[in-house]
Amino acid sequence: MSEQTSVTIDDVRRVAELANLELTSDEEPRMQRDLNAILGHIAQLNELDTANVSPMAQVGEMLGGAILDCGETLRTDAVRPLVNRATVMASAPETDGRFFKVPKVIER
Template structure:
C-alpha cells in the first residue's frame, strides 16, 4: 500500500470540506497525509495471523471479570424551563444558534 496523496487531491478534499487552505498549508497537508499512509503501510506488513480480532476493548477481560466502568445510576436532569431561560436565544424547547454554513 504505497499510495501518495497529491496536491490536487488535498485541494479537492479541502473544497468539499469548505476549507480555505493556503499554499503552505496544502503542502504541509500533502506531506502529513503521505507520512500517515507510509506508517499505515508499515503496520500492514505486520504478521497478525495469531492475533484474534477485537471489536471492543472490554472484550480483553474474560466474561467472569467483566464489569461496568461505573454504576449506572439514574439521576435527575436539569430543568428544561430553567435552562432555556438562561439561553441567549431559544424557542422554549430548543437552543437557537446562528447559521454557520453558507452554500
C-alpha cells in the first residue's frame, strides 16, 4: 500500500472521534497500524479477478423453503394484524403518546 493511501494519526483521531472512542497516546499508533493492515488486506482482495464470479444471492433466497441443518424450514412471510398503539403505549414507562421516551445514552 502506498503512503498516499495510508491512514495517518489524524485519520485515527477523527475516526475515534466519530466512534466516540477515547484513545490514549499509546493506542493511537497501534490503531493506525491495525487500520493500515486492514486496508492492505482490502487492497489485496481488490486485485483478485472476479469477472467470472456471479453475484451472491441473499441468504433468504438461497434457503427459501429449503430444509436447514437443524431440520427446520423457513416460514413464509405473512401479513398479520398490527398491535394497537394505545395498548402498547399504555404499558410504557414513559411516552409522548406516539413514541416511547428513553433516557439519553450518548453524551458529548
